[in-house]
Amino acid sequence: MPDNYALFRTMLLIRRFEERLLAEFSTGKLVGTTHAYIGQEANAAGIFSVTDPGDVVFSNHRCHGHFLAYGASSPEGSDPYRLAAELMGKATGLVGGRGGSQHIHWRNFYSNGIQGGILPVATGMALAEKVNKTGKIALTFLGDGTLGEGALYESLNIASLWRLPILFVVENNHYAQTTPIELAVAGTITGRFSAFGITTLERDSTDVLEVQAAALEAVGSVRRNGRPVGLILHTYRFSAHSKGDDVRDPAEIARAREKDPLLIHAPRLTDAERARAESEVAAAIADAFARAEADPLPNLKDER
Amino acid sequence: MSTVLESLNTSLHKAMHTDERVYLLGEDILDPYGGAFKVTRGLSTAFPERVLTTPISEAAIVGVASGMALRGLRPVAEIMFGDFVTLIADQIVNHAAKFRWMYNDQVRVPLVVRTPMGGRRGYGPTHSQSLEKMFLGVPGLHVVAPNTLGDPGQLLEAAIADDDPVLFVEHKLLYTRPLLEADKGDLVDYEIQPFGAPFTSYVLRFTNHAVKSHLTLACYGYNFELARQAALELLMEREIFCEIVLFSQLSPFALDPLLDSLARTHRLLTVEEGGLTLGWGAEILARLAERSNDFSRCHFHRVAALDLPIANSKPLEDAILPSVETIIHAALELCEV
Structure with missing residues (x-):
C-alpha cells in the first residue's frame, strides 16, 4: 500500500523548499542561479518511494527535488538544512559551498551541471554495482533538452550492450530552457531507447501514485533483469527554467497548474493529515534556512 | 633489454x-x-x-x-x-x-x-x-x-x-625504444638526480661538477631522445655542455630543479612536440620569470612544433615538428648571446 502521507509530505517539502529558495534570491541571501523543480514533484517523490537506500543516483542541474526525495527515502530522513546551507555557499553545505545548486553529493547521491555528460558516468556506476555484485542499481535523470546530447546515445548503447543495471529517467517538461520540444527533438523519445534494445515505460501524469506504480515496475525490472530501462515521464514545470527566464504563454502554465501534483494527491489525505504535513514541512524549512543562515562561510586557507 | x-x-x-x-x-x-x-x-x-x-x-x-x-x-x-x-x-x-x-x-x-x-x-x-x-x-x-x-x-x-x-x-x-641504463652509452658522463614522487623526474648533470654547463635543456617524453642526441652533438662538435631536466609529471610540476639548473647555466631551452603558442614551454618560462632571482641575466628559447596542423607528407611533417637539428640550432643561438 502506498504511504499517501509520506508521498504528500515529500512533494510538499520540495514545493515549499523551492518556493522559499526563489523568494530568498530577492533578499540577497542567495546568489547565482537555481533550477526549480516546482510542478515536477510527483516524479521524484514517486521514484524515490520505491528505490533502495543503497541505489546510486546521478542527477542533473534540476536536482533539489531529487535530492530531497532521495533524502526522505533514506533511513536517517531528509536533510534540507545542508542543502540550504550549500545554496547559501556555507561551509556546512553538502559540499562545503564548493558546488552550489547543481553540484551536490551526499551518500550515494551525486549531481553535476553538464547536460548529457553525467550519463556515461552513471553508466559506469551501474557497471561498478554489477561487477561488485551489490544488487544495487544506478538511476540517472535527464530532461527533454538532454536528448540533444551525443553522450546519451553512447551511454544507452553501452548500457544495453553490457547489460547494466541502470534506470534512465527522462523528465520531459516540454522545454529546454525556453526552446519547446517541437523545435529540438525529432522522432520519439521511446524510439531513442528501442533503437538500442532498451525497454521503456511511459507515463503522462502528475499523479504521484501513477508515477510510483510505473517507477516500481521500472526499478523492479532493472533490479530483476540487470538490464537498463527507460522511464519516460511527461511533466511540466510551473516556474521558470531558472529564475526569471520564462517566455511561455501564461495560459499554458495556468492549464498545467490544474494538474498540480499536490492538488491531485491532497484529497487522499484527511484535513488533519494535510495540516500536519504543512506544519511539519514549514517547521523543517524554517529550521533549515535559519540554521544555514547562521552558519559560517568557507575559506580557502586549508587548501594545499 | x-x-x-x-x-x-x-x-x-x-x-x-x-x-x-x-x-x-x-x-x-x-x-x-x-x-x-x-x-x-x-x-x-x-x-x-x-x-x-x-x-x-x-x-x-x-x-x-x-x-x-x-x-x-x-x-x-x-x-x-x-x-x-x-x-x-x-x-x-x-x-x-x-x-x-x-x-x-x-x-x-x-x-x-x-x-x-x-x-x-x-x-x-x-x-x-x-x-x-x-x-x-x-x-x-x-x-x-x-x-x-x-x-x-x-x-x-x-x-x-x-x-x-x-x-x-x-x-x-x-614504444619500440629500449629503456636506458645509467652509466651506459651517452649517459656515461651524467649524474642522474631524481626528483618528485610518485612520478619521478630527473636532472642530468655532468658527474664532474667542475664542468661549467652552458645550457639547460628541459623536455619530456620522446623529446628527451632528441634532446639527448642534440646534447651529445653539442658536446662533441662544439664543446657546449648541456644539463637536461627531464619531466615525467607535466602538471602540476615542480620548478625548483629547473631553477637550480638555470642558476648554474643561465640559459634554458625548452623542447616540446606540441604547438609553440601558449604551450608547455611558455608556462615553464613564465614561472621561472616569477621565481628566478636573476631572470634578467638569463636567456631563453623554446623549441616546439610550428603552429600548423601536422602534415602527412614527410618533408612537410619534418619541417613542422622539432628535430635534433632545430634543437642544436636554437642552442647555438642561445650560446652566442
Whole structure:
C-alpha cells in the first residue's frame, strides 16, 4: 500500500523548499542561479518511494527535488538544512559551498551541471554495482533538452550492450530552457531507447501514485533483469527554467497548474493529515534556512 | 633489454594480477589484436572479465571509467590516438578532474587515461598531434608522460595507484625504444638526480661538477631522445655542455630543479612536440620569470612544433615538428648571446 502521507509530505517539502529558495534570491541571501523543480514533484517523490537506500543516483542541474526525495527515502530522513546551507555557499553545505545548486553529493547521491555528460558516468556506476555484485542499481535523470546530447546515445548503447543495471529517467517538461520540444527533438523519445534494445515505460501524469506504480515496475525490472530501462515521464514545470527566464504563454502554465501534483494527491489525505504535513514541512524549512543562515562561510586557507 | 612497450605491458599485467579492482577499457584491446599499439596485448586472455572492449565512444569510455572510479574500482582507459582527447575533454575537465574538489574531498577518482600522442609516422593531421598542452593546468588532473630513462611501467603503476585522475601520455615513437641504463652509452658522463614522487623526474648533470654547463635543456617524453642526441652533438662538435631536466609529471610540476639548473647555466631551452603558442614551454618560462632571482641575466628559447596542423607528407611533417637539428640550432643561438 502506498504511504499517501509520506508521498504528500515529500512533494510538499520540495514545493515549499523551492518556493522559499526563489523568494530568498530577492533578499540577497542567495546568489547565482537555481533550477526549480516546482510542478515536477510527483516524479521524484514517486521514484524515490520505491528505490533502495543503497541505489546510486546521478542527477542533473534540476536536482533539489531529487535530492530531497532521495533524502526522505533514506533511513536517517531528509536533510534540507545542508542543502540550504550549500545554496547559501556555507561551509556546512553538502559540499562545503564548493558546488552550489547543481553540484551536490551526499551518500550515494551525486549531481553535476553538464547536460548529457553525467550519463556515461552513471553508466559506469551501474557497471561498478554489477561487477561488485551489490544488487544495487544506478538511476540517472535527464530532461527533454538532454536528448540533444551525443553522450546519451553512447551511454544507452553501452548500457544495453553490457547489460547494466541502470534506470534512465527522462523528465520531459516540454522545454529546454525556453526552446519547446517541437523545435529540438525529432522522432520519439521511446524510439531513442528501442533503437538500442532498451525497454521503456511511459507515463503522462502528475499523479504521484501513477508515477510510483510505473517507477516500481521500472526499478523492479532493472533490479530483476540487470538490464537498463527507460522511464519516460511527461511533466511540466510551473516556474521558470531558472529564475526569471520564462517566455511561455501564461495560459499554458495556468492549464498545467490544474494538474498540480499536490492538488491531485491532497484529497487522499484527511484535513488533519494535510495540516500536519504543512506544519511539519514549514517547521523543517524554517529550521533549515535559519540554521544555514547562521552558519559560517568557507575559506580557502586549508587548501594545499 | 626491455622496451617501453614491454615495460608498460608488464606493468598492466602486474597491476591486474595484484588488484582485482583494476579494469581496462578501450577500443580494439582484445587479443589477438591487443590494442592498436599492442600495449594491452595478452591482458584480455589473462583477465577476460576485466578487459572491456568498447564501441568507438571516447566520451563514454572515459565517462564510464570515471563512474567506475567514483564507486571504488581502478579503471585504466585507453584512447587509441591522443588526437581523440578532444572527444573526452568534457569528461576530463567537467567530470573526472572536478569531482573530488567539487564534492568537498568526499570522493576519489582513481582513473587512468592512457593515450599515444605524437607524430613522425606519417599519420597526418588528425593522428599525429601532441595535444597534452590542452590539459596542462586542469585542476584535479595529473598529466604524466613516460620516457626511456625512468621505468615507464613504474610510472604507470604509480598512475594506477594514484587516487586522482591521471592523463598518461605515451609518445608513439617511444614504444619500440629500449629503456636506458645509467652509466651506459651517452649517459656515461651524467649524474642522474631524481626528483618528485610518485612520478619521478630527473636532472642530468655532468658527474664532474667542475664542468661549467652552458645550457639547460628541459623536455619530456620522446623529446628527451632528441634532446639527448642534440646534447651529445653539442658536446662533441662544439664543446657546449648541456644539463637536461627531464619531466615525467607535466602538471602540476615542480620548478625548483629547473631553477637550480638555470642558476648554474643561465640559459634554458625548452623542447616540446606540441604547438609553440601558449604551450608547455611558455608556462615553464613564465614561472621561472616569477621565481628566478636573476631572470634578467638569463636567456631563453623554446623549441616546439610550428603552429600548423601536422602534415602527412614527410618533408612537410619534418619541417613542422622539432628535430635534433632545430634543437642544436636554437642552442647555438642561445650560446652566442
